[in-house]
Amino acid sequence: MGRNTIRYVIILATFSVLGIILIQFFFLRNTVNLNEKKFHESTTKALNSVAHKLVSYNQQVHGSSAKVNLPNAVDQISNNYYVVNVNEDIHPGLLEHFLIQEFKNHNLNVDFEYAIYDCENEKMVYGKYLTENNDSTTANYLTSNQSDECQAEERLFEKHYKTQTAKTECGLPICEKYTYYFGVSFPNRSKYYSSQVHAWYVVNGFLLLVILFFGYTLFVIFKQRRLSEIQKNFINNLTHEFRTPIASIDLSSKVISDPKILEHPKRLKKYTSIISEQTLRLSAQVDKVLQMASIEKQGLKLDLTLVDLKHFVEKSIADFKTSQNGNQYSINFHSEMEEVKVKADTLHFSNVIFNILDNAIKYCDGVPQIEVTVRQTKKDIRIQFADNGIGIPKEFRKKIFGRFYRIPTGDIHDVKGFGLGLDYVNKIISRHHWKIEVSDNSAKGSIFTIIIPK
Incomplete structure (x- = not known):
């Protein structure tokens, strides 16, 4: 049906x-x-x-x-x-x-x-x-x-x-x-x-309970159906994510198992580096899944410390750049404030910045250009990440922060992932009692805004 x-x-x-x-x-x-x-x-x-x-x-x-x-x-x-x-x-x-x-x-x-x-x-x-x-x-x-x-x-x-x-x-x-x-x-x-119409009240009350139960049942059915679809997509993405590094490791191991490979040291070095890279990639994916499972099971405890927001964001961007292996992109940072301190968990906050920047690079058809701006209003402090990517349709902007959710693209899987990155971002932002919003970039792409109340 x-x-x-x-x-x-x-x-x-x-x-x-x-x-x-x-x-x-x-x-x-x-x-x-x-x-x-x-x-x-x-x-x-x-x-x-x-x-x-x-x-x-x-x-x-x-x-x-x-x-x-x-x-x-x-x-x-x-x-x-x-x-x-x-x-x-x-x-x-x-x-x-x-x-x-x-x-x-x-x-x-x-x-x-x-x-x-x-x-x-x-x-x-x-x-x-x-x-x-x-x-x-x-x-x-x-x-x-x-x-x-x-x-x-x-x-x-x-x-x-x-x-x-x-x-x-x-x-x-x-x-x-x-x-x-x-x-x-x-x-x-x-x-x-x-007293004479008491039975009518009972019948109407019973029917009202039936309607409420009916509505709740429908809500549960649709929720379970949506979760089933998300789980199915997650399993498909998990299969694609793991299949590539496993295939690369398998192929490289077969090549280096040949005794004649010793006669070609450059080739041996190349395949050993492939095994190393793919092992790290596979390990990172497994760690990401286990990290989210751990957060749900044990809860997330933040180690809040005072950090200088401008220097922290600037350093996090610099650390992110060193983690990119030859990818072409441009990240420009601008701050309207000289020194503002906020309470944050430095590890998780830096991971939030990493995830947003990583998505901006992955979901872009051309050369990624990201503008990071820190500014202050009367009520709050805002960190904006404006990219020139493919953008996010309005009907999906609230859903992208759900676990395992990925914007449907049919059978095309140009960008691999589990749909865990923005779920993690949303959880960390919520635990800090901050907010995150998504809007259109006037030029092209999207703008992710982290709102920190004063």
Whole structure:
């Protein structure tokens, strides 16, 4: 399956899962709205029943003839606050009893707070907060038609309620539309419907976890695929790097193993020098691989010392020049500062300079020309290595510092290497708490900039 096909499948799968999430969210929202509507209807019916019972009680006990428009007795002031107009005095004990009873009958198992409006003082009084587990401590609802029994029950209510509630002000809002009314507030009304949609939350949460796991799985798959490709390229480069010196050593050893070679001392010297050079080259490559493995396994400990940056870079360039065997190149050094000292590990810092200069020479079609500049800004010190090489495309500039990564060139392997040099450079720069950036050289090639904070 091609890479594009995999991407299309992943995109379609992602949109499918997101579509399911949106559908779940739509149904969840509708469920919440329906439950809110159901709560409002149940509350209105319960409060209407309470108003009816209060009116019936007053008619039985006091012979009241007050008429209440019961269908319109309940008025919703806010999302969780209702007032009920009864057009006559309200007994606090009876009100509490009827509220608890009717809320149970309508399955309204929520906390609530009630209060009665005192028209004389224009305040909400007799307030009380009841939880869903509270039960009525007053007598049962009166059904007797005998006035003496009603009056006896009323005295019981009064005696009980005087010990329970004082005529104190309550914090519920006042409604100016009515004179004789009570208010009921539901501070935690969301509990009524949240428990009923709990399953929807669980399902949506599970789907969200599935999407996150799906995304993480895709990330791991692509990462492993990329690492597999990098590893494959590394093995190919390793084979090419080792094959050349091994072949040269094998050929030279066969030549010098011929007894007649002693008759040609110049030829013998030539092949022994080839063996020596290729052995050193092979050893250097092995050391590079082992060095990177050691850094990863044991960690890198820096031996920081104060160094004069200008003289250090200048000396490192001079040492690099002596290591090049007859290669044609030009390195020009320029410093805008006379003396600036920084803390650095001299061994690893010099290796960083060596690697950058070595890459500038290797990846150049013509005669390499490198401009090294040390300059200072308000915030930092910068070392720039500007070359006239083949350049680095923008999409590869962040990737070149990855281990084993080499810019793809198809089956052409003009420049040998393992892709370890810039990985090493990046690690050393990071351990120093510095930065390294890559940009285009205006003329041709690339500019590597080491940024050292002040």
